[in-house]
Every structure is written in structure tokens, then in C-alpha cells.
Amino acid sequence: MSLFDWAGLAAVTFGAALLQAAGGFGFAVVATPLFLLIIEPAHAVQLVIIISTGLSIVVLPRLWQAIAPRLLMRLMAGSLFGLPLGLLAFRHSDPRLVRVAAGIIVLVFAVVVAARRRGARGGRRRKLAMTPGRDLTAGAASGAATALAGMSGPPVLIYLILVEAPPRTVRATLLAFFAMIYLATLAAHALTIGVPEQTWLTAGILIPFALIGGFIGRPLGDRLGADAFAFFAIGLLGATGIYTLAAAAFAAGRP
DSSP: OOHHHHHHHHHHHHHHHHHHHHHSOOHHHHHHHHHHTTSOHHHHHHHHHHHHHHHHHHHGGGGGGGOOHHHHHHHHHHHHHHHHHHHHHHHHOOHHHHHHHHHHHHHHHHHHHHHHHHHHHTTOOOOOOOOHHHHHHHHHHHHHHHHHHSOOHHHHHHHHHHTTOOHHHHHHHHHHHHHHHHHHHHHHIIIIIOOOHHHHHHHHHHHHHHHHHHHHHHHHHHHSOHHHHHHHHHHHHHHHHHHHHHHHHHHHHOO
């Protein structure tokens, strides 16, 4: 990789970690599609999985008491069903399709969050009932998305937003889920596909940028109002998804 590529990876890692520390989500959603513009899908997805695992494990100890254990276990049980399906798709997928899938996931995520906030302001909010079956389904969708595109957050976060789970419970349960699902996905990749030594080396170089971003993001999240942060996050996610899809379409049009 060129020096420009390394600078891009470091900047994306820092920014995505800052966003996650400020709002409790966002690293993989932002980093995956942008990494895919710089490096090959197999390398990008595994890189996101490694960095996300480390970031979640570091942040999680402060939030143990807020975790919903039964919800977490059902999400994990569902993810273990979806994980092999996503892994199979990843193994046989066209790299361009992985980029398209990442862009679509990010766009859907941004649209659902924006629609949810708009409905809340207009008094049209409809709460979705939380059931064990829906917990398992959300976990399965997340497991498949993690193995295929390195993004476990959108399916579970959308579900928790729709059921109106308490914010602290959402953040703590998500981080615990991230740590477990990314660790399981990383083990699955290592045992079935293999993780190249270069990927581990690249992750080791980028993780400090993630930790710095996380350190700066915590106080920033405390100062930023909920509406301002939501506007910023939705705009960033939407722009990231559109740019990723446009780049994939441009690459598909080249000989």
C-alpha cells in the first residue's frame, strides 16, 4: 500500500472510533465501506473485525451493570445461526457485491434511524414489541452481516431502536454483543478462510488510532446534544452509503 492509503486507513479508523465513542455505535458502519474503497474486501472486512473486537473489549468494562443478559444471549444464539450463512456468502461472493451490500446496509440503517426520529417528533411513533423470536431474528441478521461485510451493528441497533430499549441498556448490550460476535467471527475466519499475517500487522498499526479516537470521542459525546449528534450521524452514514454505492457502480462500469 502507498503512504496515501495508509493515511486514509488511519484517518478512517480514528474518525469511526470517535463516532462510536461519542454515540455508542458507528465504527464498523463507517469504517467498512470506506476501507473497501482503499483495500480489497477480504482484507478490509477482516481488518474491521479485528479492530472492532479490540475496541469493544476496551470500552465494555465500564458498562457491565447495564447489560441485559437474556437479550444478549438470545442475540448471540441467533447470530451463531446467521454467521455460517454470511461466512459462506463471503467466501464465494464477488468483491463488487460486497461493496454494494455494505453501501445498502449503511443506507438502510441511516434511513430507519432518520424515519424513527421523525416519527417521534411528529407523535406517530409506534413501538415494536420485544419478543424472543425477534431477538433471535435480529441476532441472525447481525451474524450474517458481520461475516459478509464486517458490520454487526445495523440489524441489532435498528431492532433495539424500534423496541425503544433504554439508551444505556442499548449501548452496553450492543458493546457486549459486538465483543462476542466479532470474536466469534474472527475465530471463524481464522479457522476456515485464514487471516493473513499482513492483516494482523495492519490491524496492530491502526488500533492505536482507534483508541485515540475513542478517548477523544467520549467527552465530545457528553458535550454534543442528542439532536445535533443524530443529525451529524445520519448525514455521515447517508453520505458514506451513497459514496460507497457510487464507487461500486463506477468500478463495475470499468473494463
